Structures are given as structure tokens and as C-alpha cells.
Amino acid sequence: MSEGEGTPPVVIVRPETTITGGTAVQEKMIAAARAFADILKPTFGPRGLDKMLYKTDGTTAVTNDGAKIVAELMVKHPAAKAFVSLAESQENSCGDGVTRCLLFCGELLAEADRLIRMGLHPLTIVDGFLAALEIVEDQIIRCSTEINPENQKILESVANTALRGKSADQNLSLFSTLASRATSQISRLVDNKIHAEFEDISMYLQGSGGLHDSRVIPGVIVRRRVLLDRLEGQRENVNIAVVSGDLSPRSLTRDAEIEVENPEQLTEFIDEQERLRSLLVENLVNLGVQAIVVGGEVDRDILHHLVDVGIFVAGEFDESELRNLASATGSTISSSIHHLDISDIGFAQEINCNRKSATDRVEDEIIILGGDDSQVATIVVGGIEGTAGEEVIRGLYDAIRSTTLVVNSGTVVPGGGSVYATLSLYIRKASEERADRSRLAMEAFSRALEIIPSTLVENAGSDVLDTILSLRATSNGTESWGISENGKVEIIDPRIVHPTETILNGIIGATEAACSLLRIDQVISSRGD
Secondary structure (H helix, E strand, C coil), X not given: CCCCCCCCCCCCCCCCCEEEECHHHHHHHHHHHHHHHHHHXXXXXXXXXXXXXXXXXXXXXXXXXXXXXXHHCCCCCHHHHHHHHHHHHHHHHHCCCHHHHHHHHHHHHHHHHHHHHHCCCHHHHHHHHHHHHHHHHHHHHHHCEECCCCCHHXXXXXXXXXXXXXXXXXXXXXXXXXXXXXXXXXXXEECCEEECCXXXXXXXXXXXXXXXXXXXXXXXXXXXXXXXXXXXXEEEEEEEEEECCCECCCCCCCCCCCCCCCHHHHHHHHHHHHHHHHHHHHHHHHCCCCEEEECCCECHHHHHHHHHCCCEEECCCCHHHHHHHHHHHCCCEECCHHXXXXXXXXXXXXXXXXXXXXXXXXXXXXXXXCCCCCCCEEEEECCCCCHHHHHHHHHHHHHHHHHHHHHHHCEEEECCCHHHHHHHHHHHHHHCCCCCCHHHHHHHHHHHHCHHHHHHHHHCCCCHHHHHHHHXXXXXXXXXXXXXXXXXXXXXXXXXXEEHHHHHHHHHHHHHHHHHHHCCCEEEECCCC
């Protein structure tokens, strides 16, 4: 009998824990990732279709925005969760290109599955993918075109491309113009370079009219209850102060009890409070303030005093609204009404208040325009509220992220899958110089890039194989051959462009996610599934 025979095995995990290893791990991961990518595939491109999402609270959403779809899915598989993280990263970095990024990552893993079945080690595949990624980072500049960030037509083209296939497509010309105008409004010179921040552009769903009533305003618009009937109406060329605190007399810093012994003392106390309010109003008048907006509450007595002398008052603005208002009017946010200085006062070209009938929510509108020098803009979207309006705003958000990226980077690449076809060509040529097995992974990376043009072809209803072979034959690295809206191989219209950063960031993120999944050799589940 051999030594140790009959002794029980050493158990280091709970009985319900399952451990999966070997190639079965990669195969399961890849299958889950491909299933996730297949959900998004029909939504891609100008001929993409929408998804209806029925949420647990009973509400529905209709969208083809990849970020929205991914955010609403309740995923459990670890590979699918990696895709969710990838989508969030792309959305936070660029605001657009989520579907492209996830499709490419899914195709990379599908190609890796074929190589694993051929006998290639996962780390060999990773080495080949990373080598191909280096070529993409080096060569994408050859596909890029430098642009003038102040050129309104270029910004319109970028916004137009980002909006195609979305709900805003029905008013494509209008919304691309609005996105470019808003971007131009907030663009400013920083260190001798034009710079734009997408946070400086706000969206406001008007809830009335039609989409053709949408417009850009150089300022802010908020729903707040107009405090008095006398405040309703329009004011022009107004000196405005912005305060983050309350609009009230100076409060005591310590608790105190005042003993009133006779009615005269009470009268004196009330008169002193009234004198302090009058002094506060007088100081504001002396500073030349004609409008004041505060983040806190407004003392009712002071409110009436200010309105009596013709000063506009609005309260309970949140932090972001105060910040945008200050940027629109050139004012400085003061921490207290008592610390207000003449240097803090800004200028509003127009203040407009519209009171509406009372409902279960605030419907009054306060519009404050800063004029041509405003450093913020608001896109007012006309039309009724609901899923349609929300989808238009999502499309506009993607367009604005794209236009601001182009202003900051100054480069664009052709759309229609052209840049992917060109990069695929460069990688195929480079792989021919490799003599090791990583060459197969580089070729797989090259084929995976073609998932973007092939999906455009498929969603347009054309033959994928013949069209992609034709695209390979015509792509030469000098002309922008890609897939047109009808699914044919054509030289892409120079007005169909994407920000270079959006494409590059998507390829880098997808490659890193695929490589991280390929490095997994065991899945340990304590749930027993």
C-alpha cells in the first residue's frame, strides 16, 4: 500500500465553491462578451435601430445610444461587467463612440477565440494585440486632418456625424447648427490656444412647441418659482449680483435671549430690525445692483423692499446654476450679501421671467442672458417632454462632447468606417514583417477593426463579405474609402468626420479590456454556479 493511500483530500474552499480553469475559462468569457456586443450591433450607424428598455419601476425608454443601453442592463457575468466598465470609461472620456468601442472589443475576443482553438497561448495573443495597438497609436495621425477650431462649418460637420442615426436625425441640420453655435459661444483662449469645456453647455427641455423651436441662448434658463407677481416680465441691460448664501439681515453668531420689559422696547427692537433691512437695501442700491440671485432663501421683508426700488430678486439656485450664471454675466460669486463688493457685480443683457399656472411642480421660467461675452450657453430643446425629448437631449450631448473634443484637439478622422479600414491595412502590412506566432494575433486585430465597416454594411442591408473585400481592395491609406449610408464602398464625404480622440480612445480601451479578459485562467465562484 502506498504512503498516504486512503487519506481524505485537503479542502481549502467551501463545498458550494466551483473552480473553472483551462481554455474553458476564455471560451466562457468570450461567449459572454460576444453576446453583449451582439445586443448593441443592430443599433450602430445611420441605419441602426432602437431598443425599447422596460425598467423595473415600470417606465420605458426608447434609444439606440450605447451608453444608455449599457447603463440600464442588469448584468451579472464578470465579462459583461467588464464591458459595462469599458462603456463607462468611453462615455466619461469622450461622450460618444461607446457602441463602436464595445463592438470592436467583442470582435477582438471573437478573433482570440479562434486563435485559442488553433492552439495559441492567450499571452501570445495579448502580445500580438498590444503590438498592433502600438501601430494604431503611431499611424492614426496619418489618417487625421488638422482643422481650424473656430471654423463653424467643421464643428457643424462633427455634430452632424455624431447625431446621425439618433432621434435628433429628423432635424439634423438644425441641431448640428445649434451644437456648433453653443460650442463657439463657450470657446475661449487659454494659454494661446482655443479651449472648450462641455460642462459649460447646458440642456433645457422646454416642454412646449416643436423641435423646430429649439434654440441656443448665451446664458442660463431655470425653472424656479417667481417670488412676486411684480417680478414677472422682461428687463434689459441689468447689473447683477450672484450670492451663494441667504438674502437676509446679518444673523447673530451666538445664541442670546432678549428680555422685553415693556411694549416700547419691543417696538425699538422691531424698528432696529427694519433699519438693518433698509440699510442692506440701501447698500445694494449704492452699489448699482439692479438684480440679485442667491443660492439660499430670501427674507420676505427684504424682498418687498428690493422690489419697491426696482431690483429683481431670485432665490434657491443650486451650486451649478450659480456657477453658470456667474460665467454668463461675468460676475463673481459672493459668499454673503454683506460681503458684496462692486468688483463682484456682473452684467446681464436680459432677464426674462415667465409665470405659469400652478401645478404639482414648478413651471415658472427665469431666463438670464449674458450677451456675446457669455462663457456658458444653453440649448433649449422644443417639444413635449418624455422619452422622445430625452433621446434628443442624449443625441445632442454626444454631439457637444464631439465638438468640444475637436476644438481642444484640433484633429478629425473620416467617418464611415474609413479610419478603421486604413488602420487595418497598416497593421496587415506590419504583421508581414513578424516571424513569430504574434503575427497571427496582429492579423486577427486587423480583421477585428473591420467589424465597424462590416456592421455599417449589415445594418444597411448589403452583402457584408463582398463589400468588405471590395473595401480592402480599394483602401490605399491616402484616400478616405469607407461605407456610405446605403452600404456601398465610396470615398467618404469630407463632411462626415469624427474627433480623432474619440476613435483612438475607443480602440485603446477595447484592446486593454480584451487583453485583461484573456489573461484570466481561472474563475472561482463562491455561489456554486
